[in-house]
Amino acid sequence: xxxxxxxxxxxxxxxxxxxxxxxxxxxxxxxxxxxxxxxxxxxxxxxxxxxxxxxxxxxxxxxxxxxxxxxxxxxxxxxxxxxxxxxxxxxxxxxxxxxxxxxxxxxxxxxxxxxxxxxxxxxxxxxxxxxxxxxxxxxxxxxxxxxxxxxxxxxxxxxxxxxxxxxxxxxxxxxxxxxxxxxxxxxxxxxxxxxxxxxxxxxxxxxxxxxxxxxxxxxxxxxxxxxxxxxxxxxxxxxxxxxxxxxxxxxxxxxxxxxxxxxxxxxxxxxxxxxxxxxxxxxxxxxxxxxxxxxxxxxxxxxxxxxxxxxxxxxxxxxxxxxxxxxxxxxxxxxxxxxxxxxxxxxxxxxxxxxxxxxxxxxxxxxxxxxxxxxxxxxxxxxxxxxxxxxxxxxxxxxxxxxxxxxxxxxxxxxxxxxxxxxxxxxxxxxxxxxxxxxxxxxxxxxxxxxxxxxxxxxxxxxxxxxxxxxxxxxxxxxxxxxxxxxxxxxxxxxxxxxxxxxxxxxxxxxxxxxxxxxxxxxxxxxxxxxxxxxxxxxxxxxxxxxxxxxxxxxxxxxxxxxxxxxxxxxxxxxxxxxxxxxxxxxxxxxxxxxxxxxxxxxxxxxxxxxxxxxxxxxxxxxxxxxxxxxxxxxxxxxxxxxxxxxxxxxxxxxxxxxxxxxxxxxxxxxxxxxxxxxxxxxxxxxxxxxxxxxxxxxxxxxxxxxxxxxxxxxxxxxxxxxxxxxxxxxxxxxxxxxxxxxxxxxxxxxxxxxxxxxxxxxxxxxxxxxxxxxxxxxxxxxxxxxxxxxxxxxxxxxxxxxxxxxxxxxxxx
Amino acid sequence: xxxxxxxxxxxxxxxxxxxxxxxxxxxxxxxxxxxxxxxxxxxxxxxxxxxxxxxxxxxxxxxxxxxxxxxxxxxxxxxxxxxxxxxxxxxxxxxxxxxxxxx
Numbered sequence: 001x002x003x004x005x006x007x008x009x010x011x012x013x014x015x016x017x018x019x020x021x022x023x024x025x026x027x028x029x030x031x032x033x034x035x036x037x038x039x040x041x042x043x044x045x046x047x048x049x050x051x052x053x054x055x056x057x058x059x060x061x062x063x064x065x066x067x068x069x070x071x072x073x074x075x076x077x078x079x080x081x082x083x084x085x086x087x088x089x090x091x092x093x094x095x096x097x098x099x100x101x102x103x104x105x106x107x108x109x110x111x112x113x114x115x116x117x118x119x120x121x122x123x124x125x126x127x128x129x130x131x132x133x134x135x136x137x138x139x140x141x142x143x144x145x146x147x148x149x150x151x152x153x154x155x156x157x158x159x160x161x162x163x164x165x166x167x168x169x170x171x172x173x174x175x176x177x178x179x180x181x182x183x184x185x186x187x188x189x190x191x192x193x194x195x196x197x198x199x200x201x202x203x204x205x206x207x208x209x210x211x212x213x214x215x216x217x218x219x220x221x222x223x224x225x226x227x228x229x230x231x232x233x234x235x236x237x238x239x240x241x242x243x244x245x246x247x248x249x250x251x252x253x254x255x256x257x258x259x260x261x262x263x264x265x266x267x268x269x270x271x272x273x274x275x276x277x278x279x280x281x282x283x284x285x286x287x288x289x290x291x292x293x294x295x296x297x298x299x300x301x302x303x304x305x306x307x308x309x310x311x312x313x314x315x316x317x318x319x320x321x322x323x324x325x326x327x328x329x330x331x332x333x334x335x336x337x338x339x340x341x342x343x344x345x346x347x348x349x350x351x352x353x354x355x356x357x358x359x360x361x362x363x364x365x366x367x368x369x370x371x372x373x374x375x376x377x378x379x380x381x382x383x384x385x386x387x388x389x390x391x392x393x394x395x396x397x398x399x400x401x402x403x404x405x406x407x408x409x410x411x412x413x414x415x416x417x418x419x420x421x422x423x424x425x426x427x428x429x430x431x432x433x434x435x436x437x438x439x440x441x442x443x444x445x446x447x448x449x450x451x452x453x454x455x456x457x458x459x460x461x462x463x464x465x466x467x468x469x470x471x472x473x474x475x476x477x478x479x480x481x482x483x484x485x486x487x488x489x490x491x492x493x494x495x496x497x498x499x500x501x502x503x504x505x506x507x508x509x510x511x512x513x514x515x516x517x518x519x520x521x522x523x524x525x526x527x528x529x530x531x532x533x534x535x536x537x538x539x540x541x542x543x544x545x546x547x548x549x550x551x552x553x554x555x556x557x558x559x560x561x562x563x564x565x566x567x568x569x570x571x572x573x574x575x576x577x578x579x580x581x582x583x584x585x586x587x588x589x590x591x592x593x594x595x596x597x598x599x600x601x602x603x604x605x606x607x608x609x610x611x612x613x614x615x616x617x618x619x620x621x622x623x624x625x626x627x628x629x630x631x632x633x634x635x636x637x638x639x640x641x642x643x644x645x646x647x648x649x650x651x652x653x654x655x656x657x658x659x660x661x662x663x664x665x666x667x668x669x670x671x672x673x674x675x676x677x678x679x680x681x682x683x684x685x686x687x688x689x690x691x692x693x694x695x696x697x698x699x700x701x702x703x704x705x706x707x708x709x710x711x712x713x714x715x716x717x718x719x720x721x722x723x724x725x726x727x728x729x730x731x732x733x734x735x736x737x738x739x740x741x742x743x744x745x746x747x748x749x750x751x752x753x754x755x756x757x758x759x760x761x762x763x764x765x766x767x768x769x770x771x772x773x774x775x776x777x778x779x780x781x782x783x784x785x786x787x788x789x790x791x792x793x794x795x796x797x798x799x800x801x802x803x804x805x806x807x808x809x810x811x812x813x814x
Numbered sequence: 815x816x817x818x819x820x821x822x823x824x825x826x827x828x829x830x831x832x833x834x835x836x837x838x839x840x841x842x843x844x845x846x847x848x849x850x851x852x853x854x855x856x857x858x859x860x861x862x863x864x865x866x867x868x869x870x871x872x873x874x875x876x877x878x879x880x881x882x883x884x885x886x887x888x889x890x891x892x893x894x895x896x897x898x899x900x901x902x903x904x905x906x907x908x909x910x911x912x913x914x915x916x917x
Contacts, residue, residue: 784915784916785913785916786912786913786914786915786916787909787910787913787916788848788909788912789840789841789909789910792839792840793840796836796840
């Protein structure tokens with residue numbers, strides 16, 4: 001069933017999408033729509049197959065993680081032996097990774113297939129698939145990394161792809177193109193703020209631990225669980241975390257196998273030795289960051305090993321951990337769209353809809369949640385930081401849901417819904433419910449992708465309907481795909497232009513309804529199970545453990561859940577029910593099979609996806625294993641075993657379901673039939689209710705977040721920039737400093753140097769020397785008469801002189 | 815040692831001849847005559863050399879004279895050739911016409 005070599009396939013997960021992106025990047029335009037679409041889809045599907053193989057392997061070996069070095073000698077990345085720095089290209093295959101791999105490649109493949117239909121006829125078709133594959137590559141790098149730096153490469157890479165794809169239609173004519181390009185820039189700038197926080201967090205991690213590795217090769221993340229799955233200790237001993245205990249059954253069995261010379265191996269997987277499973281082979285300082293955290297936290301407070309020296313301050317390790325997690329949270333607020341850095345995500349809907357589904361709903365924005373789950377050991381030992389995370393997440397969930405109720409744009413509603421649901425996940429992480437967060441991440445990826453793809457199908461249909469009407473009215477033009485270039489006032493994403501689409505687009509309608517129920521948390525759809533688990537964890541923390549954060553988060557999340565059901569039903573009413581409110585909606589056709597098949601798959605998964613983690617005592621629980629998803633994750637999330645398994649909380653589940661139904665009925669009473677849009681000004685019915693009007697308008701204005709950012713950051717920034725440019729740069733630096741000080745000073749010094757100094761002193765010296773030689777030589781030249789006689793006389797006189805000089809001493813002596 | 819003619823007489827003659835030659839070199843303008851005057855000076859020196867050789871009874875002086883005569887013969891060959899060349903150029907052997915090297 002499983003094969004030891006499957007984890008070795010992980011590097012292929014990076015390479016295959018890279019090849020797909022490469023092909024489409026360089027030959028996409030030449031290959032044509034058909035081939036380049038197939039290349040993109042094939043790359044994605046191959047990655048999905050590999051992910052399934054890895055998943056099957058991990059579930060067979062109880063999640064025993066492996067660390068894979070990059071092949072072909074590429075394993076070494078940043079290495080300086082003199083300071084002990086070694087950051088390799090190393091992949092970690094554990095159950096968290098496997099779940100993310102399935103989500104990314106599974107939802108990703110469906111969206112690739114959908115995009116084949118959605119992008120049909122776009123002139124930049126090949127480029128689109130190149131970017132999608134590139135995104136897949138970076139996202140897979142992010143989730144498979146075994147150290148923070150490699151993860152950061154993926155983190156930045158998906159940010160790049162996000163930028164490229166949000167601004168994909170930057171070349172649309174007029175204001176639309178500008179809006180798209182600005183949205184892309186906004187995403188990058190906001191994410192830079194978060195990345196700065198993440199970088200600070202990583203600096204602190206390296207300063208504290210001296211390594212970036214999550215776990216070293218051979219290190220075991222969850223020691224009690226691993227000892228238990230290999231039979232060395234019993235389940236009860238594992239629950240107590242007693243890793244030194246001995247399982248009597250295993251002892252006797254070991255004795256038997258030793259006695260039998262031909263002892264048969266138990267299954268395909270031979271049992272690893274106990275000392276390789278309890279990390280005792282590693283010195284504490286040679287462990288990965290999480291192993292070191294566990295070790296340091298097990299020491300008593302104040303012991304010298306726990307003191308970290310930072311810039312002259314001597315901080316306790318737990319303080320350090322708090323700072324690491326808080327800075328990490330800054331990074332997460334940007335990438336996973338939490339308060340206060342969520343503002344880029346609603347604007348990111350300027351990208352093509354498959355992009356919104358893949359990156360800005362299902363996968364990329366969950367990278368932050370993934371990172372927090374990955375760092376669950378840090379979080380577990382930083383309860384204060386976790387409380388902040390829980391509050392940030394809960395408030396984001398509430399705010400996203402609130403703003404979502406007041407939007408007209410079909411994708412904007414879903415964007416705020418995504419912000420809200422990400423808030424649920426972050427809140428869950430903050431509660432310490434890592435499995436619930438991961439569970440919600442998976443189900444949310446499914447139903448939110450389905451909603452986005454459904455909205456894309458609706459937009460596509462309305463756009464086609466609009467051009468259909470347009471073509472008939474003018475009696476010419478049948479090429480629908482001038483569509484993207486045409487600029488007119490009709491907005492195919494505005495829900496006020498829709499209505500009654502259920503009859504025109506039945507498949508889209510039913511899939512949308514399924515996903516809506518999942519998002520609203522109705523039994524037995526996927527969202528019910530995952531949201532209920534988060535609520536149950538909040539309940540457990542509040543009522544069973546008496547932590548006030550639990551009550552607060554539970555209250556906020558219940559309200560957010562009500563908002564969720566309300567805005568989703570408002571949307572369904574506006575899009576699908578009632579009478580069509582525009583010619584375009586009345587003529588919208590159903591989308592092609594390329595688009596509807598992924599929708600149907602996702603809708604089916606929205607229905608059944610929740611059954612992977614059915615709690616004990618819940619309806620249907622007899623048909624499925626209890627907490628299967630949780631048990632799958634256990635090997636990678638150490639502290640899950642420590643918290644007791646929660647039983648299904650009937651009261652909470654019924655309460656949450658009641659709230660969801662109540663919100664849906666409330667929305668139905670307001671928006672049902674043809675009441676969704678009122679009056680010639682086409683306003684929301686709530687605006688005609690005096691008490692509800694200000695509340696609705698505040699939601700419609702998106703709580704003025706963007707205006708506040710404009711007032712607090714952007715406008716002062718612009719003014720400072722203008723001041724710097726106009727006054728400091730132009731008037732002072734250019735006009736005064738440059739023209740007056742530098743130019744005049746330079747001129748003055750130059751004149752001084754050229755006239756008195758160069759012409760006077762240097763030229764004078766040189767000319768003077770020449771003049772001297774001239775004088776000297778003009779008198780000497782008279783000697784040279786050219787008459788031989790003269791030379792002869794000189795010679796004679798010379799000889800006489802020599803003779804005299806030689807003879808005189810002789811005469812004197814003689 | 816007694817000689818019929820004393821060495822002083824030879825030296826005096828040699829001096830006279832040398833001065834004559836030197837005067838000729840300095841005062842004459844005809845290149846051939848200057849040349850002949852140079853020969854005179856050489857022979858004056860030769861005479862002094864032979865005279866001293868006889869005085870001291872050594873052969874070195876005579877030996878030198880042979881060398882000087884040989885070199886003089888060679889010098890005559892070269893010098894006359896030069897004079898012929900100068901004449902071909904200038905149509906004159908007046909050395910005062912050759913003052914192009916004047917500074």
